[in-house]
Amino acid sequence: MSRIKTCFDALKANNEKALISFVTAGDPHPKHTVSIMHALVEAGTDLIEVGVPFSDPMADGPVIQQACERALEHDTSLTDILRMVAEFRENDQNTPIVLMGYQNPIEVYGAERFANDAKGLVDGVITVDLPPEECAEINQLYRAANIDSIFLMAPTTDISRIRRISEMASGFLYYVSFKGITGASNLDIVSVSSKLSEIRGVVDLPLAVGFGIKDAETAAAVAAVADAIVVGSAIVSLIAKNQEDMPTALKEVKSLLQGIKSALDNAGSI
Amino acid sequence: MGTNVTDKEQGHFNAVPDNRGHFGPYGGRFVAETLMTPLAELEAAYEECKVDPAFQAEFHNDLAHYVGRPSPLYFAERLTNLWGGARIFLKREDLNHTGAHKINNTIGQALLAKRMGKTRIIAETGAGQHGVASATIAARLGLECVVYMGADDIQRQSPNVYRMRLLGAKVVPVTSGSRTLKDALNEALRDWVTNVDDTFYIIGTVAGPHPYPQIVRDFQTVIGKEARQQMLEQYNTLPDALVACVGGGSNAIGLFHPFLGDEGVAIYGVEAGGHGVDTGMHSAPLSAGKPGVLHGNRTYLMESEAGQIIETHSISAGLDYPGVGPEHSWLKDEGRVQYVSVTDDEALAAFHLTTTKEGIIPALESSHAMAFAEKLAPTMAKEQSIVINLSGRGDKDINTIARIEGIEL
Numbered sequence: 001m002s003r004i005k006t007c008f009d010a011l012k013a014n015n016e017k018a019l020i021s022f023v024t025a026g027d028p029h030p031k032h033t034v035s036i037m038h039a040l041v042e043a044g045t046d047l048i049e050v051g052v053p054f055s056d057p058m059a060d061g062p063v064i065q066q067a068c069e070r071a072l073e074h075d076t077s078l079t080d081i082l083r084m085v086a087e088f089r090e091n092d093q094n095t096p097i098v099l100m101g102y103q104n105p106i107e108v109y110g111a112e113r114f115a116n117d118a119k120g121l122v123d124g125v126i127t128v129d130l131p132p133e134e135c136a137e138i139n140q141l142y143r144a145a146n147i148d149s150i151f152l153m154a155p156t157t158d159i160s161r162i163r164r165i166s167e168m169a170s171g172f173l174y175y176v177s178f179k180g181i182t183g184a185s186n187l188d189i190v191s192v193s194s195k196l197s198e199i200r201g202v203v204d205l206p207l208a209v210g211f212g213i214k215d216a217e218t219a220a221a222v223a224a225v226a227d228a229i230v231v232g233s234a235i236v237s238l239i240a241k242n243q244e245d246m247p248t249a250l251k252e253v254k255s256l257l258q259g260i261k262s263a264l265d266n267a268g269s270i
Numbered sequence: 271m272g273t274n275v276t277d278k279e280q281g282h283f284n285a286v287p288d289n290r291g292h293f294g295p296y297g298g299r300f301v302a303e304t305l306m307t308p309l310a311e312l313e314a315a316y317e318e319c320k321v322d323p324a325f326q327a328e329f330h331n332d333l334a335h336y337v338g339r340p341s342p343l344y345f346a347e348r349l350t351n352l353w354g355g356a357r358i359f360l361k362r363e364d365l366n367h368t369g370a371h372k373i374n375n376t377i378g379q380a381l382l383a384k385r386m387g388k389t390r391i392i393a394e395t396g397a398g399q400h401g402v403a404s405a406t407i408a409a410r411l412g413l414e415c416v417v418y419m420g421a422d423d424i425q426r427q428s429p430n431v432y433r434m435r436l437l438g439a440k441v442v443p444v445t446s447g448s449r450t451l452k453d454a455l456n457e458a459l460r461d462w463v464t465n466v467d468d469t470f471y472i473i474g475t476v477a478g479p480h481p482y483p484q485i486v487r488d489f490q491t492v493i494g495k496e497a498r499q500q501m502l503e504q505y506n507t508l509p510d511a512l513v514a515c516v517g518g519g520s521n522a523i524g525l526f527h528p529f530l531g532d533e534g535v536a537i538y539g540v541e542a543g544g545h546g547v548d549t550g551m552h553s554a555p556l557s558a559g560k561p562g563v564l565h566g567n568r569t570y571l572m573e574s575e576a577g578q579i580i581e582t583h584s585i586s587a588g589l590d591y592p593g594v595g596p597e598h599s600w601l602k603d604e605g606r607v608q609y610v611s612v613t614d615d616e617a618l619a620a621f622h623l624t625t626t627k628e629g630i631i632p633a634l635e636s637s638h639a640m641a642f643a644e645k646l647a648p649t650m651a652k653e654q655s656i657v658i659n660l661s662g663r664g665d666k667d668i669n670t671i672a673r674i675e676g677i678e679l
Contacts, residue, residue, distance in 0.1 A: 055447060055578040056564060058456045059302040059463065065446050077576035103300060103563040108577030129300040129563065133290060154304035156466065161306065179304055180464040 003096035003123045004148055004171040007046055008206045008227065017264045018228035019044055019219075020208055021235055021257060022100065024051035024067035025084060026076025028243035034087045036239070036250065041095050043254040044261030049126070049230065052081055052101030059128045061183030063233040066240060078109045085121045098124035098150055098171075106138075115141040124148035124171045132168045139168055152176050155195060162202050172206040172228065175199065180211065183233035187212035193225040215256075216263035223267040231260060276606055280531025286600060291480020291567075294603060296596035299479040301459075301566045308466045313481040315386050320488070325381065332377045333492060336410070337367045339374075341493075343500040343657070348627045349647075356510065356650035358643060360630070360660040361497045361525060370633065370662030371493060371521045372403040376472055378489035380407040383470035390414040390469045394458040396423055396451035396517070397588030397635065398430025399662055400474030405439035415439040418457040420450035423587045430666050448581045451517075451591045455565050475518025476595030479566030483595050490524025497657050498528050505655070511536040511646060514659035515638040516609065517553065517589035519598045521661035530606060539598060540642040542584035543611035553582035555594050556602050556609040569596040585614035585670070586634035588662075616641040621664065621671065633662035634670065 011018050021040040025033050037048055053071035057064060085097055099122055106114050106127065115138075118125075125147055130138070132151065139149050148171025153162060155178060165173075175196060178186040196207055209222045210230030222229050235253055242249035286293045299309060319325040333339040342365065346358040363371040376393075383391055391413050395401030401417040408415030417434055421443040424431050434441050447453040455478075462471040476483045476490075501509055512529060514522035516539040529535045544552030552558065555570040562571040564579060572580050572592035584590040601607040612620075617634060620641035625631045632640060636659070643658050650656070664671075672679050 055580075056452060056456050058459045058565070059304075061460070062446075069447075072578060075576065079576070104571075104573065104579070105577035107563055108560075108573060108575070128302050129566070131299065131301070131303060131306050133306075134298050134300055152303040154302070156304050156307040158307060161303075165303075176302075176304060179466055181460045184464070 002146060002148060002171065003094060004047065007096050008172065011046060017223040017226070017267060018046040018206070018208070019257065019261050019264055020047045020049055020228050020230040021045040022049040022051060022230060022232035023239070024053055024064060024071055024236060025081045026053055026071030026074055027067040027236065027239060028070050030074050030076050030080055030084070032246055033084045037088050038091065039250045039254055040257065041092060043257035045095070045257060047096045047098065047228070049098045049100045049232070050081060050085065052078060052099055052105055054102040054105060057102065059181055061181040061233060063183040063236050063240065067236045070243070078105050078114065082117050082121060089121055096123040097121070098126055100126040101128065103127050103130045111138045111141055115145040115147060118147060119145040122147055124150045126150040126152065126174060128152065132165050135168065150174055153199060155179055155191065159198065162199055166203040169203070169205060172208050173199065173203060174230065175207055175209045175226070177209050177211045177222070182211060185212045185214065187218060189221045189225070192222065196225050216259040219260040220263040220267045223264045229264065231257070275536050276531065276533050278531060283527065283530035286597065287480060287484055291484070293597045293600035295561070296569050296599040297480060297483055297567050299566060300563050300568065301479045302463060304463050304466065305479070309479055309481070315382060316481055316485055319382055319385065325385065329378055329381055333374065337373050337377065338365065339492065340496040340500070341365050343497055343504065346628050349624070352627060353644055353647035355647040355652065356654040356656045358647060359509065359655060359657045361493060361657055363493060363521065363659060363661045364630070364632065364636070364663035368399070368403045368406050369665065370399040370403070371490060371524060372400040372474060373406065374492055374524070375474065375486050375489040375520060376400065376403040376407045379470070379472040379485065380411055380413065383413065383472070384411055386470065388468055388470035390416070390465065391472050392416045392418065392458050392461050392469055393472045393474060394418045394451065394454035395474065396420070396454070396590060397586065397633070398423070398427040398434065398666060399588060401434050401439070401441070402430050402437070404472050405434040405437035408439060409437045416461065417441050418444050418454040418461070420454050421445045422449040423451065426587055426670050427666055428669065451587070452579065475520045476523050476597060477518045477565055477567060477569070477593055483567065483597055486520050487523045487527060487597060490520050491527045493521065493524035493659065494526060494528035497525060501657065507655070508532055508535055509657040510534065510650060510654040511538065511656045513538045513540060513639045513643045513646065513656060515540045515589060515635050515661065516556070516594060516598060517542065517591045517635065518593070519595040521659050523595060523597055525657070525659045526607060537607045538642060538646065539607050539609045540638045541609060541611040542586055542589035542638060543613040544583040546613055547611050551583040552611065553584040553590050553592065554611040555592060556598060557611045561599065564593050567596045569593050569599045570602070585617060586638065588633070588635040589638065610642055612638050612641040618671070618674070620644055630660065631664040632660055633664045634667045636661045
C-alpha cells in the first residue's frame with residue numbers, strides 16, 4: 001500500500017485531519033532541504049510536498065517564485081531532489097512525499113527514467129501545468145511505479161471536469177481554494193465548502209485544500225470541511241526571512257506548524 | 271531554388287491543430303486547472319465567431335478602415351538591383367495602424383473579448399508593439415487595459431511604453447526571472463488566473479495554450495492571403511520564396527500559412543542569432559533548442575540540461591523569447607519550412623541598408639528577415655521573386671540603435 005493511503009487511513013481512523021507542508025527544494029540552499037523536511041515532520045506535518053524549482057513558475061506568487069530563484073542559483077535539479085529524498089528516507093520511511101512542480105523539468109529528465117528513479121522514494125507527483133488531457137501516458141508510468149498522480153481542482157472546475165479528473169487521480173485531490181496564484185489570500189470558506197461537497201459527490205479520495213492557508217485560524221476553518229490542508233507560502237516566507245539563520249528559520253516554521261496542527265486537532269474533534 | 275518543395279496539399283496543413291490543439295507532438299493545453307474551463311469557453315466562443323458572418327464582417331471592416339488594409343506589396347527595386355538576384359517584394363505590415371502586424375490579431379481578439387462580455391483586457395509585450403496594439407484597441411472599444419512588460423524591455427523600448435500610457439493602458443514592469451518577454455507572459459498568466467471572470471488575455475503571438483496558437487494564426491493569415499492575391503494579380507505568379515522573422519512567430523505564420531500547400535514556394539523562418547548560435551547568446555530555439563513545455567504548449571525551447579528555461583539574447587526585444595509557436599515546431603519537423611538564423615550584426619546592417627536604399631526604416635525584428643533575404647536573393651535567378659514580411663516599422667528602435675552606435679540623441 002502507498003504511504004499516502006496509509007497516512008490518510010490512519011488519520012481517518014483517529015478522526016484527524018492531515019497537515020500537508022510545502023517547501024521548495026534547494027531553498028535557500030540545497031544543503032538545508034533534508035533538515036527542513038525532518039523539521040516539518042517534527043512539527044506535526046503528515047505529508048510533505050517538495051517543490052521542484054522551475055524558472056517559469058506561472059501559477060505561483062512572488063514568495064514561491066523567489067524561492068525558485070534562490071534554489072536555481074544553486075542549480076537545484078530533479079536529480080538533486082531525488083537524492084535529497086533518498087537521504088530523507090534514510091531516517092524517515094513513513095512520511096509520504098509528493099513532488100510538486102511543472103512539467104518541463106520532468107519532460108527533459110525523461111518521464112520513464114523519472115518514474116523509475118522516483119519509485120520507492122516519492123509517493124506522489126503534482127504537476128501544476130499537466131491537466132488530465134495531457135497526461136495519459138505519464139500517468140501509466142507513475143502508476144506502474146506506485147506513484148500517485150495528484151490532481152488540482154479549482155473553483156472553475158465544473159462537474160464534467162471533476163468526473164474526468166477523478167478517473168485519473170489517485171492518492172488525494174488538491175482543491176485550489178480560489179482563483180489565483182499561491183500566496184494570495186482570497187479564501188472564502190463558504191464557497192470552498194460548497195465546492196468540496198460537489199466534489200465529494202463524485203470522488204472517494206481524501207480532499208486537501210490549499211492556497212490562502214497561512215495560520216491556525218484559516219487552517220481550522222478549512223479543516224472543518226476538508227480532509228487535509230496545505231501550508232506553502234507561509235512556510236516559504238519564514239525560510240526566506242531567515243535564510244541567513246537556519247536555526248531561527250526552523251524554529252519559526254515549527255512554531256507556525258505546531259499552532260496549525262493543534263488547531264487541526266481541535267477542528268477534527270469537533 | 272524553384273524546385274517542388276512540398277508535395278502536400280493545403281488541406282494537410284489546414285488539418286492542424288487537432289481538436290485538442292496539437293500540431294503533431296507540439297501545442298496542447300499545459301496550464302493550471304483554474305484556466306482549463308476558461309480556455310474551453312474561449313475555444314467555444316471562437317468557434318462560433320469563426321463561422322459568424324457578422325463577426326467576420328466587423329473584423330474585416332476594422333482591418334480595412336481602422337488598420338488600413340490591404341497593406342501594399344512593394345517592389346524594392348534598388349535592393350533587387352543591389353543584391354543582384356531574385357526580385358524583392360516587401361509586404362508592408364509596417365504601414366498598418368500602430369506600425370506592425372500585431373494589430374491584425376489584437377483587433378480580432380478584442381472583438382472576441384467584447385462578444386464574451388469581458389470588460390478588461392491584459393496583454394504581454396516584448397518590443398511593445400503588441401502592447402501598443404492592445405492599448406489602441408482597448409481605447410477604441412472602451413476596455414480597461416493592463417500590459418505586462420519585462421523591466422529590461424521597458425528600458426529598451428521606452429517610446430512604446432509612453433505610447434501605451436498615452437492610450438490609457440497601465441504598463442506593469444515585470445522584475446521576475448530574466449525581466450523580458452517570457453516573464454511578462456508568466457505575469458499575464460498570473461493576472462488571468464486571478465481575474466478570469468472579467469478579463470480577456472490577448473496573447474500576442476502564436477504561442478500559449480490551445481486555442482491561442484490557432485486564433486492568432488487565423489487572424490494573422492490575412493497577411494499571406496493578401497500577399498498571395500497581390501502576387502497573382504500584379505505579377506501573375508506566385509513567389510518562389512517567402513522570408514519572415516520568427517520570435518514567437520505570428521508574422522511568419524501569418525505570411526506562410528496560405529502558401530504552405532503551394533509546391534515550389536520555398537519558405538524560410540529567420541530566428542534571432544544574437545551573437546551567433548554557437549555562442550549560446552541567441553534566441554533561436556528552432557535552430558539550437560529542443561522540445562519542452564512552456565507557457566501552455568509543447569514546443570522547441572531554449573533550456574538547460576535540467577529543463578530550466580535559459581536566458582536568451584537578441585538585439586531585438588520582439589524576438590527575445592526562449593520558445594516559439596508550436597506550429598513552427600511542427601513545420602520544422604515536417605520539413606516544410608526551413609528555419610535559419612542571422613546575427614545581431616547582420617540584422618543591424620540590413621536595418622541600415624533597407625533604410626538608406628529604400629527609404630523604409632524597418633523594425634529590428636523585420637531586419638532579421640531582410641538580412642537573410644540579402645543572402646538568399648543572389649542565389650536565385652533574376653526572374654524569381656522573394657516576398658519578405660516587413661512586419662513592423664523601426665521608429666521604436668532608433669534609441670537602441672543610437673545607443674549601440676554610441677550616438678546620443
